[in-house]
Amino acid sequence: MNSVDVDLGPRSYPVLIGTGLLENAGSLLREHGLCQTNAFVITNPQVGALYFESLQQALGKAGFMRIVRHEIPATEEGKNWEEFSGCCSALLEAFPDTGSIPLVILLGGGVVGDLGGFAAGVFRRGVPFVQIPTTLLAAVDSSVGGKVAVNFGGVKNIMGIFNQPRLVICDLALLKTLSPRELRSGAAEVIKYGVVCSEALFEQLEGGLEKLLALDGAALIDIVTQCVGLKAGVVARDEFDKKGIRNVLNFGHTIGHALELSANYTLTHGEAISIGMIAATRLSIALGLSSPLLLERLETLLHRANLPTRHPDAPGLFDKIVRAMQMDKKFRDGKNLFVLPTRIGGWQQQENVPWELVYEVVRSVLTVSETLPS
Ligand SMILES: NC(=O)c1ccc[n+]([C@@H]2O[C@H](COP(=O)([O-])OP(=O)(O)OC[C@H]3O[C@@H](n4cnc5c(N)ncnc54)[C@H](O)[C@@H]3O)[C@@H](O)[C@H]2O)c1
Numbered sequence: 473m474n475s476v477d478v479d480l481g482p483r484s485y486p487v488l489i490g491t492g493l494l495e496n497a498g499s500l501l502r503e504h505g506l507c508q509t510n511a512f513v514i515t516n517p518q519v520g521a522l523y524f525e526s527l528q529q530a531l532g533k534a535g536f537m538r539i540v541r542h543e544i545p546a547t548e549e550g551k552n553w554e555e556f557s558g559c560c561s562a563l564l565e566a567f568p569d570t571g572s573i574p575l576v577i578l579l580g581g582g583v584v585g586d587l588g589g590f591a592a593g594v595f596r597r598g599v600p601f602v603q604i605p606t607t608l609l610a611a612v613d614s615s616v617g618g619k620v621a622v623n624f625g626g627v628k629n630i631m632g633i634f635n636q637p638r639l640v641i642c643d644l645a646l647l648k649t650l651s652p653r654e655l656r657s658g659a660a661e662v663i664k665y666g667v668v669c670s671e672a673l674f675e676q677l678e679g680g681l682e683k684l685l686a687l688d689g690a691a692l693i694d695i696v697t698q699c700v701g702l703k704a705g706v707v708a709r710d711e712f713d714k715k716g717i718r719n720v721l722n723f724g725h726t727i728g729h730a731l732e733l734s735a736n737y738t739l740t741h742g743e744a745i746s747i748g749m750i751a752a753t754r755l756s757i758a759l760g761l762s763s764p765l766l767l768e769r770l771e772t773l774l775h776r777a778n779l780p781t782r783h784p785d786a787p788g789l790f791d792k793i794v795r796a797m798q799m800d801k802k803f804r805d806g807k808n809l810f811v812l813p814t815r816i817g818g819w820q821q822q823e824n825v826p827w828e829l830v831y832e833v834v835r836s837v838l839t840v841s842e843t844l845p846s
């Protein structure tokens with residue numbers, strides 16, 4: 473088992489990465505000082521059917537007396553205010569008095585993690601929670617760093633807080649039941665880290681991305697550990713996203729998020745980010761900040777992962793994307809801000825990019841129609 477520390481002073485926590493951890497989740501919680509006897513497990517019907525029972529047994533062995541299961545929908549569309557509110561109601565109903573504060577356990581992908589972490593953060597002004605990521609995307613990205621939120625008013629992640637988990641238990645064996653499409657979606661975030669944070673990781677992916685996609689044990693634990701380490705390093709330097717450092721993780725997300733919403737959830741998060749990374753890299757080239765070779769290497773890797781690099785155009789789609797993009801949380805006082813790669817493993821942020829250029833790159837990823845991988 474590998475362990476990566478997210479170093480945030482009093483809010484520090486380890487991310488445990490290995491296989492077979494779910495069966496020992498109860499004792500891992502105890503070893504890490506979590507001594508509650510009530511648990512509120514947030515999951516979804518798909519993941520719950522696969523893994524809730526194992527978790528329940530592991531918690532029972534460690535002395536948990538009351539384990540309440542709450543399920544939210546298994547899609548991004550479920551990451552909304554109504555589901556968040558439903559989750560808060562379920563928490564209050566199950567644990568109405570102050571003497572019974574539960575440990576909130578988030579068993580699922582980024583949707584469960586984002587919504588559940590938000591609910592745990594506001595219930596009684598915050599109860600402890602742990603993440604058990606079950607997707608590659610959640611393992612390498614969303615379960616670490618404490619950004620938790622729901623979509624609202626047509627904007628991604630606009631209602632949320634910073635709320636760090638007490639522990640992340642990343643059991644790589646759980647990824648075996650993921651669909652190939654969801655696996656590829658997570659690979660998009662892995663590739664993102666390579667492009668802007670680590671040339672060594674990018675080169676490793678160029679050498680053997682297929683090993684990751686095949687869930688080869690050694691490659692998987694190595695790559696997930698690297699990504700978590702990269703994220704932990706960024707988060708430790710800019711926990712509350714105030715210094716601009718954390719923006720690096722947003723590479724591909726400005727246009728990607730807007731597309732994800734505008735395409736009415738027909739794309740997974742990673743697929744949208746894949747297209748967003750291509751658009752952002754084109755922007756970087758147009759501004760003279762990076763070379764066409766970088767784009768070529770990125771495109772090659774995304775294609776090898778069977779990730780889309782364009783999206784079929786549709787009436788009104790461009791306008792929807794532009795509108796959604798203008799709500800980006802990084803934009804201030806009418807000025808846009810893009811995270812752009814400058815070389816493999818390097819990035820910079822660019823404010824006030826001429827809108828015409830932005831429109832041009834958005835159009836460039838919409839023009840050619842391409843069937844989505846199933
Ligand atoms: N908070 C952050 O820092 C952060 C970072 C990146 C992404 N995100 C968010 O994460 C979300 C995407 O997360 P995701 O890609 O994990 O999607 P997800 O949570 O929707 O999971 C994808 C699908 O995989 C299924 N699934 C999950 N684990 C499974 C397993 N082990 N076996 C079989 N099926 C399984 C789910 O039921 C779901 O249908 C987006 O909402 C995105 O905004 C947040």
Ligand SMILES: [Zn+2]
Pocket residue numbers: 613661725741745
């Ligand atoms: Zn993302």
